[in-house]
Amino acid sequence: MGKKTKENKYDELFHKAGFAESFAKGDAATKLSAIIMGLGCAVRGQLARGFIFLTFQVLFILYMINSGSYWLSMLPSLGKVGPTKEYDAFFDTYVPTYNDNSFEILLYGILTVFLIVAFILTWALNIKMSYDAQVKKEQGKKINRFIDDVHSLVDEGFYKTLLSLPMLGITLFTFLPIVFMIFIAFTNYDGKHDGYITNLFTWVGLENFRTLFSMAGGKGSYFNVFLSILGWTVAWAFLATFSNYFLGILVAMMINKKGIRFKKLWRTILVLTIAIPQFISLLYVSKMFDKGGIVNGFLMNMGWINTPIDYWGNATYARILVVVINIWIGIPYLMLIATGILMNIPADLYEASRIDGANPIQQFRYITMPYMLFVTAPYLLTSFTGNMNNFNVIYLLSAGNPVNPNASAADGGVGYTDLLITWLYKIALGSESRYYMASVLGIVIFIIVSTITLLVYNRLGSNKNEGDMA
Amino acid sequence: MMSKDRKLGMKAKERIGNIFVYIMLIIMSIIWLTPFVCIVLQSFRVESTWQVGYVMPKEWGLDNYRALFDSDFTTWYMNTLIIAVVCAIVNPLMVLSMSYTLSRFRFKMRKPLMKFMLILGLFPGILAMIILYRLLKDMGLTQENAVPGLILVYCASSGMGYYIAKGFFDTISTSLDESARIDGANRMQVFFKIIMPLAKPIVIYTVLTAFMAPWGDFMFAKFVAFGTSKGMNVAVGLWSWLTKDQINSRYTMFCAGGVIVAIPVTLLFMFLQKYYVEGVTGGAVKG
Structure with missing residues (x-):
């Protein structure tokens, strides 16, 4: 309760009047701030604040005149003059001249748009702050000096200090790249059109999406490959998530069973797969199942098989293997998680059910599982979507093999164990670097994952209120 | 009489059950350990550097280890170690400030911010890599100079992984903050002097995971190198x-x-296992 009122008070302090109200009720200085930013603050003694606003405005205008307008004007075309070659008779070679740079135009164009939005928001804030100071002065209240603002950064406004660096990083290194790549889906950016050295790239509208969803080309069409990979991706996510989940719980129950000794030893052995960097264990196990690997050697020595089995060359074997090896990797995590949760199940539940004549299987079915499912539902969801994008396990184990002969070889040889995410990677690194296709796929993956998340999350929300506890 | 019989029967049943569990656990242990035993054995094999169909070396020796030190391996190792150490210092700072803020402060943008990051997290990370690679390349931070580039990328967005630490902070009672505030401490002092000492387990967890992640990153590292x-x-x-x-x-x-x-890496993990387990279980339950 105490927190609620504090929150309201806080809101009142800082967000008293909206922009429209501030501007309408503002005095001359506040209204003039719309043209000269920071003026309203400055006249009321907040010189530093006014100065910062003004500086920002001046810098913004200078930037827009100098380069912002150029980037904006080029944004619709993504560059007009591509690289040209001129024959140099002396060296008997063609000397290239590079001109417009589509990549930079798109990047700085987006940045400029962001900057304009930021400017408009700051401009509105400038008027709101000016009005705030105006009202405070009229009422004879204390107006924050600059030093108060700075002090607030370690106190009430400490969150701004704490958030600034992480948010800057996320904006620059996650948000901006993702926005950029979404735009790439609507261009023809690839190895042959890298925007500068090879060729300019340009807007192509929805064409890439049409390519992905078109059946033209029969078996080799993008859509056909997409469907088969999507089907395997979903199947894989189901198998990987639930096999780990149930087996992990089972193992946890075995280790924690009354009367079982050396609990710590069993746990430590399993946890090795978490401790040892995954790429080592995955790569090694993948080679164990090579045609000339240890497994075949062992089976042949034992006389069980005569010719080596090509595990990674057969779609069915390869698919079964990645699921099984993923169990080997995944059970320990689930074992750790389930151990913690199993301890929390009230013992008297089991006691009571035992008196009522329930056998262990019934206990598992009616007490353990419902409790586990209830508590770990959100975890199951994230691990499902995580498995859909489980790049490492697939790429390091099978590298997507065996290769699907129908798929385009220019996209790096797509195989039967490829997930959408490894397909995307292969397309981007493939011989033609079809970044636009990678980007279209990325958007499609996002739509699939977020749809699943939303659907399940809403279901969960109805029986489990996860609101903020703190 | 009858009840005694039944009791005996139950005991026998339980014993059989336990024996069954032991057998299962032993089989599992063998399966879990086999690859690791094999890799160690094969690292000592001298007679052939090829992949062969047997495990036990016919001739033992340290040749492979010696060869490692004459190869690029030492460079790779140093690269990874540098990245891991820097990440282990920077990432926790990012993650902890993010998670503490979202757990303790109530400000207007809090909910939108959390939604924003949830949505961003649903995009496949690879997507961002294509452009990050090109940007790093323009800055000259790829190929030979991949280390600073990778550090930049790993650290910059690490704040996104705030969920587990936030769940931990949520469990620390706010009355601690409030009483410290009444005693005149400002928010920053509360964070550093009251909360941080209490958050030792989660600090260790974040340091540990931040240190371990670069050893396994393959996807982006391959791109950049x-x-x-x-x-x-x-x-x-x-x-x-x-x-x-x-x-x-x-x-x-x-x-x-x-x-x-x-x-x-394994020794470090085993040594700090307790904190890892706490983090992982806490994170799974909290969701």
Whole structure:
């Protein structure tokens, strides 16, 4: 309760009047701030604040005149003059001249748009702050000096200090790249059109999406490959998530069973797969199942098989293997998680059910599982979507093999164990670097994952209120 | 009489059950340990550097380990170690400030911010890499100079992984903050003097995971090191030894390299296991 009122008070302090109200009720200085930013603050003694606003405005205008307008004007075309070659008779070679740079135009164009939005928001804030100071002065209240603002950064406004660096990083290194790549889906950016050295790239509208969803080309069409990979991706996510989940719980129950000794030893052995960097264990196990690997050697020595089995060359074997090896990797995590949760199940539940004549299987079915499912539902969801994008396990184990002969070889040889995410990677690194296709796929993956998340999350929300506890 | 019989029967049943569990656990342990035992054994094999169909070396020796130190492996190892140490320092700072803020402060943008990051997190991370690679390349931070580039990328967005730490902060009672505030401490002092000491388990957890992650990153590291051996981390480097044209002469060296990489990381993990388990279970339950 105490927190609620504090929150309201806080809101009142800082967000008293909206922009429209501030501007309408503002005095001359506040209204003039719309043209000269920071003026309203400055006249009321907040010189530093006014100065910062003004500086920002001046810098913004200078930037827009100098380069912002150029980037904006080029944004619709993504560059007009591509690289040209001129024959140099002396060296008997063609000397290239590079001109417009589509990549930079798109990047700085987006940045400029962001900057304009930021400017408009700051401009509105400038008027709101000016009005705030105006009202405070009229009422004879204390107006924050600059030093108060700075002090607030370690106190009430400490969150701004704490958030600034992480948010800057996320904006620059996650948000901006993702926005950029979404735009790439609507261009023809690839190895042959890298925007500068090879060729300019340009807007192509929805064409890439049409390519992905078109059946033209029969078996080799993008859509056909997409469907088969999507089907395997979903199947894989189901198998990987639930096999780990149930087996992990089972193992946890075995280790924690009354009367079982050396609990710590069993746990430590399993946890090795978490401790040892995954790429080592995955790569090694993948080679164990090579045609000339240890497994075949062992089976042949034992006389069980005569010719080596090509595990990674057969779609069915390869698919079964990645699921099984993923169990080997995944059970320990689930074992750790389930151990913690199993301890929390009230013992008297089991006691009571035992008196009522329930056998262990019934206990598992009616007490353990419902409790586990209830508590770990959100975890199951994230691990499902995580498995859909489980790049490492697939790429390091099978590298997507065996290769699907129908798929385009220019996209790096797509195989039967490829997930959408490894397909995307292969397309981007493939011989033609079809970044636009990678980007279209990325958007499609996002739509699939977020749809699943939303659907399940809403279901969960109805029986489990996860609101903020703190 | 009858009840005694039944009791005895139950006991016997329980014993059989336990024996069954022991058998299962022993089989599992064997399955879990086999690959690790094999990789260690093969790292000592001298007679052939190829992949062979048997496990026990016919001739034992340290040749593979010696060969490692004459190869690029030392560079990869140093690259990865530098990245891991820097990440272990910077990432926790990012994660903890993010999670503490979202757990303790109530400000207007809090909910939108959390939704924003949830949505961002649903995009496949690879997507961002294509442009990050090109940007790093323009800045000259790829190939030989991949290390600072990778550090930048790993650290910059680490704040996104705030969920587990936030769940931890949520469990620390706010009355602690409030009483400290009444005593005149400002928010920053509360954070550093009251909360941080209490948050030791989660600090260790974040440091540990931040340190371990770079050892396993493959996807982006491969992208950035493209074409040069100098800029690779251990994962990409050792992977390259298993490609078709190298595996025949490098297979046992891969095993030796794997052992060298795994030992310190594994020991560290085992040593701090308690904190890891706390973090993981807390995170799973909280969701």
